[in-house]
Amino acid sequence: MLEDFDIAEEVRRHPGIVAGALAVVAGVAIGTLLLSQRTGPRRYEELLERLDPRGWIDAEALRRRFDDISRGVAEGVETLGERAEEAGDDARHGARKWLKRGRKAMSPAKRRRYAQAARGYAHDAGEKARMYADGAGRYARDHAKEGGALLAVATIAAAIGAAALESRRPDSRVRRIAKF
Template identity: 85%
Template sequence: MLDDFDIAEEVRRHPGIVAGAAAVIAGVAIGALLLNQRTGRRRYEQLMDRLDPRGWIDAEALRRRFDDISRGVADGVETLGDRAEELGDDARHGAGKWFKRGKKALSPSRRRRYAKAARGYAHDAGLSARRYADDAGRYARDHAKEGGALLAVATIAAAIGAAALESRRPDSHVRRIAKF
């Protein structure tokens, strides 16, 4: 009779009884943990404070740092635009000198046309520089968010690893909490 007993089959036959028994055992364990704690600051609260990742990282400092980075990128965009404008001016000046050196004198209308084309090239270069800088800023913000998420996951993994290492020590506080 005892050889025919299969635990998995009994659980399949009586799922409500198994779930109820598991709930009762979990309730008894939680009750024992709560009733076993002493007055004052409780061990459970101490453990939860140690495992709370919000206290590990200064999120406000990280937020300020990322704001500084985005502000620096925006300032870089302005500097890049000014530099593109200066390069356009230099190109326009060089083109004017090149056309003045030729054997034939340029007519004023042709000179205006060349100057307009040079301004257009400078304008287009400035727009491209601004667009590239905006893309770089967007890329930096996205990677900052991903980095924050990875940092949170790494912190949680470190907390789990620290709890596992501490539970192996003979004078472990984690092991004492588990023994109620």
């Protein structure tokens, strides 16, 4: 007998009983809320203020946060540029030093060794520059993900706020959907 019990079918058969039961449960919940308040109606107003989606997101704080993120990324890229420039200067200086030593009277084999050492020094400096660039890219990607998450939260809050505002209108579709 219980295997054939379908809640949806019972609701379709007895909509008045289900609506009445839901109304009684909602009435008891509201009554309990109102009667359990210690400080009077102000507590109920506080609850309504907390449920108001317009106060959930501080748009100015988000704007400042995005400004801070963009400023941080710009400073990171600027620092990366300075580090790459320093690495290039070091490589140039090292190469010149090796070339000056190599120009003095020395054998061609020794010159090749110095040239090879200079190329190795330039290669190492290039690797450092690539490493700094990779670090700046990771930094920017992490902050872009954080900004995307904040944007998703703001979008969801805006949708909830729009539904709340829509439900206040007299010709609201949201209100019509919620009616039984």
